Amino acid sequence: MSSIKIELRQEDVDKIKDICASFNNEPQELINVLHKCQEHFGYLPAEIQEVVSQELSIPVAKIYGVITFYSFFTMTPKGKHPISICMGTACYVRGAEKVLDEFKKELGLEVGQTSKDGKFSLSSLRCVGACGLAPVVMIGDKTYGRVAPDDVKDILREYE
Amino acid sequence: METIRLTIDNKTVEVPKGTTINKAAKEIGIDIPVLCWMELHDLNIENRPAGCRICVVEIDGRRNLAPSCATKCEEGMVVRTHTTRVLNARRTVMEFILSDHPKDCLTCPKSGNCELQTLAHQLGIREIPGQEIAAMSTYRKDTSPSIIRDLDKCILCRRCEMMCNEVQTVGALSAVNRGFMAVVAPAFEQNLEHSTCTYCGQCVAVCPTGALTEVDHTPEVLRALADPTKTVVVQTAPAVRAAMGELFGMKPGTLVTGKMVSALRALGFDYVFDTDFAADLTIMEEGTELLDRLNRFLQGDKTARLPILTSCCPGWVNFFEEYFPDLKDVPSTAKSPQQMFGAIAKSYFADKIGISRKDMVVISIMPCLAKKYECQRDEFSEDGNPDVDFSISTRELAAFIKQANIDFNNLEDGDFDAPLGESTGAGVIFGTTGGVIEAAVRTAYEIHTGKKLEKVDFTELRGFEGVRSATIDFDGFPLNIGIAHGLGNARKLLNDVRSGKSLFHAIEVMACPGGCIGGGGQPLHHGNSEILKARAAAIYEEDRNKPIRKSHENPFIIKLYEEFLGKPNSEKAHHLLHTQYFDKKKKIVVKQ
Numbered sequence: 001m002s003s004i005k006i007e008l009r010q011e012d013v014d015k016i017k018d019i020c021a022s023f024n025n026e027p028q029e030l031i032n033v034l035h036k037c038q039e040h041f042g043y044l045p046a047e048i049q050e051v052v053s054q055e056l057s058i059p060v061a062k063i064y065g066v067i068t069f070y071s072f073f074t075m076t077p078k079g080k081h082p083i084s085i086c087m088g089t090a091c092y093v094r095g096a097e098k099v100l101d102e103f104k105k106e107l108g109l110e111v112g113q114t115s116k117d118g119k120f121s122l123s124s125l126r127c128v129g130a131c132g133l134a135p136v137v138m139i140g141d142k143t144y145g146r147v148a149p150d151d152v153k154d155i156l157r158e159y160e
Numbered sequence: 161m162e163t164i165r166l167t168i169d170n171k172t173v174e175v176p177k178g179t180t181i182n183k184a185a186k187e188i189g190i191d192i193p194v195l196c197w198m199e200l201h202d203l204n205i206e207n208r209p210a211g212c213r214i215c216v217v218e219i220d221g222r223r224n225l226a227p228s229c230a231t232k233c234e235e236g237m238v239v240r241t242h243t244t245r246v247l248n249a250r251r252t253v254m255e256f257i258l259s260d261h262p263k264d265c266l267t268c269p270k271s272g273n274c275e276l277q278t279l280a281h282q283l284g285i286r287e288i289p290g291q292e293i294a295a296m297s298t299y300r301k302d303t304s305p306s307i308i309r310d311l312d313k314c315i316l317c318r319r320c321e322m323m324c325n326e327v328q329t330v331g332a333l334s335a336v337n338r339g340f341m342a343v344v345a346p347a348f349e350q351n352l353e354h355s356t357c358t359y360c361g362q363c364v365a366v367c368p369t370g371a372l373t374e375v376d377h378t379p380e381v382l383r384a385l386a387d388p389t390k391t392v393v394v395q396t397a398p399a400v401r402a403a404m405g406e407l408f409g410m411k412p413g414t415l416v417t418g419k420m421v422s423a424l425r426a427l428g429f430d431y432v433f434d435t436d437f438a439a440d441l442t443i444m445e446e447g448t449e450l451l452d453r454l455n456r457f458l459q460g461d462k463t464a465r466l467p468i469l470t471s472c473c474p475g476w477v478n479f480f481e482e483y484f485p486d487l488k489d490v491p492s493t494a495k496s497p498q499q500m501f502g503a504i505a506k507s508y509f510a511d512k513i514g515i516s517r518k519d520m521v522v523i524s525i526m527p528c529l530a531k532k533y534e535c536q537r538d539e540f541s542e543d544g545n546p547d548v549d550f551s552i553s554t555r556e557l558a559a560f561i562k563q564a565n566i567d568f569n570n571l572e573d574g575d576f577d578a579p580l581g582e583s584t585g586a587g588v589i590f591g592t593t594g595g596v597i598e599a600a601v602r603t604a605y606e607i608h609t610g611k612k613l614e615k616v617d618f619t620e621l622r623g624f625e626g627v628r629s630a631t632i633d634f635d636g637f638p639l640n641i642g643i644a645h646g647l648g649n650a651r652k653l654l655n656d657v658r659s660g661k662s663l664f665h666a667i668e669v670m671a672c673p674g675g676c677i678g679g680g681g682q683p684l685h686h687g688n689s690e691i692l693k694a695r696a697a698a699i700y701e702e703d704r705n706k707p708i709r710k711s712h713e714n715p716f717i718i719k720l721y722e723e724f725l726g727k728p729n730s731e732k733a734h735h736l737l738h739t740q741y742f743d744k745k746k747k748i749v750v751k752q
């Protein structure tokens with residue numbers, strides 16, 4: 001039998017309920033609701049999924065299914081410095097994958113993971129609209145353009 | 161009705177508009193193989209994800225092969241079901257599925273009864289190219305009290321998901337992850353035990369492979385039988401006798417009551433008893449409770465809770481504890497027949513033969529997987545000694561009989577032992593949807609009106625419609641009865657009860673579509689609802705053949721009350737035969 005205890009702060013519960021209500025608690029709006037929740041909380045842990053499940057009357061297994069299917073949803077909190085590497089066509093063609101590999105190697109992380117100390121997290125993005133600067137890397141609000149694999153070490157040093 | 165003419169393999173066929181190619185082909189005797197597709201026609205259940213592509217056919221004028229299970233016939237269509245292109249595509253699909261599938265058929269619980277295995281055989285697959293190089297994904301095994309999930313064997317047909325979500329509306333399972341890690345799992349990939357699963361076993365009943373199976377308790381049974389210090393008592397549920405013959409090559413609907421009794425005796429059980437006896441007892445307790453609530457209601461007592469809901473199905477009990485805990489005072493408090501039997505066997509009967517309860521082992525043979533969980537519930541034991549020690553399914557018993565190389569088909573018919581083996585026709589029909597309430601009506605009518613029933617068959621309560629209702633004339637009082645089978649249908653009736661809209665006085669619920677005859681522990685029907693109909697017919701036949709057909713006329717039940725229990729709903733009866741329900745709904749705990 002279900003044994004998960006959902007522990008959230010009241011204001012968080014209220015926020016999730018507000019988001020669901022802004023979509024009229026419509027089950028078809030699940031993806032939009034999840035987007036908004038992730039925007040607000042940064043990630044979608046089990047607790048949030050449980051509340052959304054109750055508000056939209058969708059089994060939580062289904063919600064978990066959706067979250068694990070779409071790569072832009074994440075269940076792990078972002079790091080203090082979230083690193084996003086653009087994998088859009090322009091960046092890809094200009095070698096974004098090699099840059100990503102370098103970040104993976106330097107940090108010992110896979111895409112979607114957060115470092116143990118909570119400092120860095122790694123994710124990939126679709127075109128961020130700065131194709132002229134390809135390949136593009138974003139760390140927090142800061143954008144780095146024309147990044148080469150060799151630059152990765154230097155960039156990371158800025159955050160030590 | 162608008163019809164459509166088309167050609168399949170050079171034969172012309174005319175079918176109603178909307179028919180799929182696969183069904184049209186079947187009309188003219190062409191069996192196109194299917195894997196993910198499944199249908200239980202009479203129950204309105206269909207799984208059509210068009211995911212596996214095993215069923216592809218060639219359609220003239222179309223570039224791509226089409227899945228026949230999901231493609232509708234069109235006027236003038238020309239379909240070919242076994243061109244070399246089709247055969248090659250099927251083989252490729254099969255090889256692809258098998259490349260990520262373990263090859264342990266030898267020890268797989270589904271071996272011999274696995275749709276994937278049958279298909280691989282039919283398609284003549286002898287080797288699986290690329291399996292050496294393909295990285296085989298592995299997924300942990302999950303064992304719950306009733307069900308084992310071995311997801312390496314999952315082919316993602318999503319039949320289980322359809323059963324759990326659409327039919328049962330439990331929603332414990334969903335397809336999760338992508339690519340090689342894609343499986344069907346509970347939320348957060350937790351174990352089934354920590355999900356909202358009711359253990360109805362309907363996912364197991366439709367899984368085409370060994371990915372979902374029952375927990376096998378035959379080793380424990382064997383151990384008990386081998387222990388000379390134990391008296392081993394067995395009880396058999398009504399639905400088992402109407403289905404087990406299928407596992408010995410008999411026609412669906414063949415009753416094997418007598419052979420089953422002889423086989424159990426041959427296996428070494430000391431006493432072969434009948435759960436039907438406990439079903440009669442359930443009627444005494446539940447029927448009395450119904451009449452009590454009804455009389456109080458008629459006298460204007462506002463606290464009388466109506467409708468009363470039957471409580472003999474543990475899958476259903478799990479469901480309302482999870483989803484309708486606010487209504488937990490609505491169901492009857494009567495235990496299920498399995499548990500009533502255990503409680504009486506380990507008290508009344510143990511006393512009678514002069515042994516203590518710990519020297520007795522009670523085994524149940526059930527069509528059901530929820531019963532495995534039910535007999536492990538804390539409230540059904542005394543000092544850690546359970547009333548029912550182990551429950552095995554119809555499938556497990558058949559396998560056990562084969563293991564012991566008993567020639568089942570040629571066994572003489574045996575008779576149940578007295579006193580807990582004697583039952584009436586009312587106890588028998590517990591096995592099918594509508595049966596419990598019909599049995600209750602037979603008894604409640606006579607007690608309430610003081611009159612003898614002219615006819616005991618209440619055909620208005622029978623059938624396969626998911627939600628049914630009927631009004632029975634209780635000598636001037638119209639008793640409104642509701643019946644639901646399948647948890648999704650039950651949910652509809654429960655929602656009405658919750659909102660105060662329900663006009664029923666009594667509602668029967670069985671978790672499995674068709675009732676226990678379609679239980680999760682029964683021989684696999686592989687999506688053929690004719691089989692369920694034949695089993696129901698067999699149950700009603702056994703009822704008709706019984707000399708006594710009303711529970712309160714069972715002489716051994718009368719004796720049990722005289723010698724031991726006193727009256728129905730007496731204090732002793734309450735202690736032994738009734739239970740309580742728990743709120744298992746997930747709670748949102750607010751952090752301070």
Ligand code: SF4
Pocket residue numbers: 307320323324328330331332333356357358359360361362363364
């Ligand atoms: S046993 Fe029933 S409730 Fe549990 S997962 Fe299977 S279909 Fe769903």
Ligand code: SF4
Pocket residue numbers: 313314315316317318319320321344363366367368369371372
């Ligand atoms: S577990 Fe069985 S029924 Fe469910 S998707 Fe996998 S193979 Fe199909």
Ligand code: SF4
Pocket residue numbers: 359360472473474475476527528529530531670671672675676677678679680681
């Ligand atoms: S309907 Fe019968 S087989 Fe199905 S869960 Fe209920 S008791 Fe078990």
Ligand code: FES
Pocket residue numbers: 086087088089090091092126127128129130131132134135136
């Ligand atoms: S593709 Fe990377 S910014 Fe457009």
Ligand code: FES
Pocket residue numbers: 193194195196197209210211212213214215216227228229230
């Ligand atoms: S049976 Fe038709 S696609 Fe699976």
